[in-house]
Amino acid sequence: MAVAESTLTEREIPREVLPEEIRNRFFPAEVEDISGQSVWACMQCGTCSGSCQFAQEMDHTPRRIMEMVRTGLREQVLASRAIWYCASCYSCTVRCPRGIQVTRVMMALKSLALRAGHVNPRDDAPAFYESFLRVLRLFGRVHEPTLVAAYALRTRPTRVLGMMPMALGLVRRGRMAPLPDRAPGLAEVRRLMEAVEKVRGSESAGAREVALRSAGCPQAVRAARREEVALR
Amino acid sequence: MSRLRYAFYPGCTAHASARDYTRSTYATFRALGIELEEVPGWSCCGSTAVSNVDPLLGMALCARNLALAESTGLDLAVTCNACYANLAPTLEAYREERRVRDRLQRVLDAVDRHLEGEVEVRHGVHILTRDLGLDRVEEGVRRPLDGVKAVPYYGCLLSRPRNPYDDPENPTSLDELLATLGVEVLPFERKTKCCGGSFMNTKEEVALRLTFEILEEARERGAHLIVCACPLCQLNLDAYRAKLRARYGTYHDTPVLYFTQVVGLALGLDRRDLAIGQSFVPADRVLGLR
Ligand code: SF4
Numbered sequence: 075m076a077v078a079e080s081t082l083t084e085r086e087i088p089r090e091v092l093p094e095e096i097r098n099r100f101f102p103a104e105v106e107d108i109s110g111q112s113v114w115a116c117m118q119c120g121t122c123s124g125s126c127q128f129a130q131e132m133d134h135t136p137r138r139i140m141e142m143v144r145t146g147l148r149e150q151v152l153a154s155r156a157i158w159y160c161a162s163c164y165s166c167t168v169r170c171p172r173g174i175q176v177t178r179v180m181m182a183l184k185s186l187a188l189r190a191g192h193v194n195p196r197d198d199a200p201a202f203y204e205s206f207l208r209v210l211r212l213f214g215r216v217h218e219p220t221l222v223a224a225y226a227l228r229t230r231p232t233r234v235l236g237m238m239p240m241a242l243g244l245v246r247r248g249r250m251a252p253l254p255d256r257a258p259g260l261a262e263v264r265r266l267m268e269a270v271e272k273v274r275g276s277e278s279a280g281a282r283e284v285a286l287r288s289a290g291c292p293q294a295v296r297a298a299r300r301e302e303v304a305l306r
Numbered sequence: 307m308s309r310l311r312y313a314f315y316p317g318c319t320a321h322a323s324a325r326d327y328t329r330s331t332y333a334t335f336r337a338l339g340i341e342l343e344e345v346p347g348w349s350c351c352g353s354t355a356v357s358n359v360d361p362l363l364g365m366a367l368c369a370r371n372l373a374l375a376e377s378t379g380l381d382l383a384v385t386c387n388a389c390y391a392n393l394a395p396t397l398e399a400y401r402e403e404r405r406v407r408d409r410l411q412r413v414l415d416a417v418d419r420h421l422e423g424e425v426e427v428r429h430g431v432h433i434l435t436r437d438l439g440l441d442r443v444e445e446g447v448r449r450p451l452d453g454v455k456a457v458p459y460y461g462c463l464l465s466r467p468r469n470p471y472d473d474p475e476n477p478t479s480l481d482e483l484l485a486t487l488g489v490e491v492l493p494f495e496r497k498t499k500c501c502g503g504s505f506m507n508t509k510e511e512v513a514l515r516l517t518f519e520i521l522e523e524a525r526e527r528g529a530h531l532i533v534c535a536c537p538l539c540q541l542n543l544d545a546y547r548a549k550l551r552a553r554y555g556t557y558h559d560t561p562v563l564y565f566t567q568v569v570g571l572a573l574g575l576d577r578r579d580l581a582i583g584q585s586f587v588p589a590d591r592v593l594g595l596r
């Protein structure tokens with residue numbers, strides 16, 4: 075179920091200007107803005123949890139995550155193991171009787187967790203995704219050996235050894251390009267990545283002010299305005 | 307009947323590593339009279355990785371690729387499920403969610419691209435089963451695959467979040483396509499279950515368990531062959547057999563082929579043109595090629 079035009083933004087509201095209580099109050103709106111999904115439509119039926127092949131690995135099931143988002147338990151949700159056990163398989167999404175794309179909610183939570191620096195250090199998934207972004211920025215296309223090597227170096231360099239048999243197998247079967255290949259439009263892809271930051275930034279600043287004003291937090295409003303001016 | 311033509315988006319995996327998929331796609335589609343023209347200047351669509359760390363960037367990468375495809379005037383053919391499940395839903399959101407459209411338009415403006423939203427995204431399976439039609443496929447069959455028992459593996463992302471023809475949990479397009487070739491298609495409960503492939507690097511134990519369950523069901527059903535429609539599914543089901551044996555004590559020797567290879571074989575194409583033999587588990591025995 076899609077949300078109405080929204081108020082809040084994808085960028086994390088800065089810790090220093092916003093008391094935790096208010097950040098928590100805006101957590102559902104923040105999640106709705108990024109995911110395009112209405113968390114308030116959830117009726118807590120548990121279909122998502124029952125459909126999730128990974129629920130048994132999670133510390134909070136998808137249904138519980140939905141409720142925790144609504145309750146504003148920002149820190150707990152963003153620091154949870156659960157969100158990183160979501161494989162984006164869309165099983166929950168196709169079954170949710172309220173039409174909520176739970177997968178997109180999970181994606182929004184992962185992106186917020188990274189921005190907020192809330193990531194569980196024992197989980198390697200964030201490092202993998204971030205390595206992916208890095209390779210993308212370098213080449214515009216993803217070259218798997220480079221990705222896997224970048225990821226191994228970030229997490230556990232000895233991993234590379236364990237990956238060698240597989241890599242050799244692929245090379246032997248002509249299924250691995252030894253060198254990365256640049257997308258012909260690489261410069262454009264990089265400009266696109268910058269444009270995404272700008273669109274996000276300008277929206278954050280304006281929308282944040284509205285949200286903060288309605289929360290009755292004058293210092294935060296002033297800080298957000300200063301930031302908006304700085305962004306222009 | 308006019309020839310079918312598409313702008314083709316191979317995606318990073320099929321382009322760089324799963325060359326057997328790309329090669330067999332070109333060979334089989336050509337044999338069926340379908341022309342594919344690679345989208346000029348395509349980049350990575352972001353896969354699920356980018357959507358997970360930056361949903362807006364994920365959609366922006368898709369929007370740019372969609373705009374490139376749209377400017378060719380052709381519909382877009384995709385053969386990787388992960389690309390398909392990224393490109394098609396982004397297009398849908400672009401058409402239907404105003405906020406998504408506004409943001410993406412601003413991003414596209416910055417790189418001088420325009421997306422009207424008129425391009426269609428088609429998965430290779432549906433190009434054969436719907437655009438071309440099963441009758442036309444059947445007309446082309448020279449070497450029916452009678453006696454071959456197969457299970458179709460759709461994975462998560464061919465039928466989810468949605469495609470226009472299949473039930474998200476019990477899709478049948480691939481079943482129908484294989485049956486047209488003479489293959490005995492076996493029921494397969496895990497046809498859309500997640501194989502955990504995206505966790506193979508980060509949570510190996512979970513990924514191996516799910517992969518094992520899929521291979522185990524295929525074996526129990528008596529399948530000679532697993533047929534898939536995605537380079538990521540193929541790699542995951544094919545390449546970790548030794549690790550699975552070490553962990554679970556069972557070795558699965560069921561080969562995993564792409565639908566493009568299986569169709570091509572039935573059309574009578576040369577196995578070299580279909581790049582059969584590049585998978586880890588050899589398929590020669592079951593297909594009686596030796
Ligand atoms: S399936 Fe939908 S309505 Fe039910 S608990 Fe999950 S998100 Fe809420």
Ligand code: SF4
Nearest residue numbers: 126160161163164166
């Ligand atoms: S998309 Fe994520 S939360 Fe939903 S069923 Fe799949 S793994 Fe579970």
